[in-house]
C-alpha cells in the first residue's frame with residue numbers, strides 16, 4: 672500500500688517499534704496531540720485530550736483497549752473513542768491508522784482542526 676503524502680491528509684506519526692501495549696506514545700500532528708497505543712497487535716490513534724476537561728489521557732491508565740483519565744477517571748475505548756463512564760459525556764476522536772513497513776501514519780482531516 673502506498674500513501675501519497677503530498678496529496679493526502681496522512682501524516683507520519685511514529686515508528687511501529689515505538690508503540691507498545693498498555694502504554695501511550697504521544698505525537699503531535701499539526702495542532703493535534705494524538706495518543707498511539709497497541710491492542711491485540713493493532714495500533715490505534717486517539718485524541719490525547721480528555722473530552723471532559725483538558726487532561727492528557729496519556730497520563731492515565733491503559734487497561735486493554737480502555738484508557739482511564741487521570742483527572743476524574745472517565746474511561747474511553749481507544750479503538751472507537753467511545754466514552755464509557757462519567758464524568759465524560761462525549762467521545763474522543765479517533766484517527767485512522769496505516770502502517771507501511773516500520774512507519775505508522777495517521778489520518779488527520781484538516782476539517783477536524785479547530
Ligand code: FES
Pocket residue numbers: 721722723724725726740741742743744745757758759
Ligand atoms: S478531565 Fe478527564 S474525566 Fe475529567
